[in-house]
Amino acid sequence: xxxxxxxxxxxxxxxxxxxxxxxxxxxxxxxxxxxxxxxxxxxxxxxxxxxxxxxxxxxxxxxxxxxxxxxxxxxxxxxxxxxxxxxxxxxxxxxxxxxxxxxxxxxxxxxxxxxxxxxxxxxxxxxxxxxxxxxxxxxx
Amino acid sequence: xxxxxxxxxxxxxxxxxxxxxxxxxxxxxxxxxxxxxxxxxxxxxxxxxxxxxxxxxxxxxxxxxxxxxxxxxxxxxxxxxxxxxxxxxxxxxxxxxxxxxxxxxxxxxx
Ligand SMILES: Nc1ncnc2c1ncn2[C@@H]1O[C@H](COP(=O)(O)OP(=O)(O)OP(=O)(O)O)[C@@H](O)[C@H]1O
Ligand SMILES: [Mg+2]
Numbered sequence: 001x002x003x004x005x006x007x008x009x010x011x012x013x014x015x016x017x018x019x020x021x022x023x024x025x026x027x028x029x030x031x032x033x034x035x036x037x038x039x040x041x042x043x044x045x046x047x048x049x050x051x052x053x054x055x056x057x058x059x060x061x062x063x064x065x066x067x068x069x070x071x072x073x074x075x076x077x078x079x080x081x082x083x084x085x086x087x088x089x090x091x092x093x094x095x096x097x098x099x100x101x102x103x104x105x106x107x108x109x110x111x112x113x114x115x116x117x118x119x120x121x122x123x124x125x126x127x128x129x130x131x132x133x134x135x136x137x138x139x140x
Numbered sequence: 141x142x143x144x145x146x147x148x149x150x151x152x153x154x155x156x157x158x159x160x161x162x163x164x165x166x167x168x169x170x171x172x173x174x175x176x177x178x179x180x181x182x183x184x185x186x187x188x189x190x191x192x193x194x195x196x197x198x199x200x201x202x203x204x205x206x207x208x209x210x211x212x213x214x215x216x217x218x219x220x221x222x223x224x225x226x227x228x229x230x231x232x233x234x235x236x237x238x239x240x241x242x243x244x245x246x247x248x249x250x
Contacts, residue, residue, distance in 0.1 A: 016193075016194060016195065017194050017219065017223070019195070019198070020195070020198035023198075023202070024198070024201065041202070041204070044202050045178055045202050045203075048178070048198060048199075048202055049175065049178070052195075104174075104191065104193045104195055105172055105173055105174040105189075105191040105193070105195065105196075106173075106174055106175065106195075107173075108173035108174070108175045108176045109175075110173070110175035110176050110178075110179060111175045113179075114175055114178055114179050117179065
């Protein structure tokens with residue numbers, strides 16, 4: 001792997017049946033590139049959490065992935081309601097997930113904590129009424 | 141122990157296709173909160189959950205658990221079974237409850 005691989009995914013805000021497409025697609029690419037299973041697991045789990053958040057909390061968005069020999073960088077962006085208090089949202093157990101999402105097993109308030117525990121760097125930028133970006137970096 | 145041993149020894153129903161990859165079973169995790177499961181379940185665990193929606197297939201794939209086991213005779217939606225089949229995820233069912241199943245699995249893993 002000498003050059004940069006860039007991938008773009010649109011994240012549908014309504015269709016739960018395809019939520020997780022971006023993370024499973026990236027998982028396949030990383031496998032083909034011979035990236036180690038531990039790194040793949042970290043990337044796939046954190047991408048899935050961010051993808052599901054984009055669906056549930058923001059009504060959809062996009063993921064832009066960049067794979068270089070030393071790192072995997074993913075930027076999730078949405079034009080949803082934004083996060084009032086990012087530090088609070090990062091706390092384990094904090095959740096504003098709606099009832100329908102809780103019935104499906106989401107809403108433990110563990111997603112952002114899971115991301116933080118699996119990546120080397122996470123940057124969340126959010127403005128109320130404008131949207132949110134979640135940027136994650138995993139070093140290879 | 142393998143999935144096929146688990147099925148025969150605990151008398152489980154195989155809800156997904158018959159020609160599955162007979163993976164090893166090395167542990168067990170019980171949980172219904174998906175993010176929680178994603179942070180705790182280990183590769184090759186049997187994952188016992190009452191959740192039956194589509195997203196359990198993604199969680200099983202991400203955590204690389206051996207199989208999903210749905211207790212209490214709960215029926216699993218066809219869309220979930222189809223997605224599991226498409227992704228090579230084994231889904232099992234049982235009329236027993238999670239505790240009884242975990243105890244039985246624990247006994248077999250000794
Ligand atoms: N993209 C987003 N847009 C708006 N709010 C968000 C977004 N991502 C997260 N949040 C807010 O941060 C909270 C915490 O997110 P987190 O992923 O940790 O938990 P959750 O999604 O509520 O539950 P879980 O991930 O355990 O299923 C959410 O409940 C929501 O209020
Ligand atoms: Mg979440």
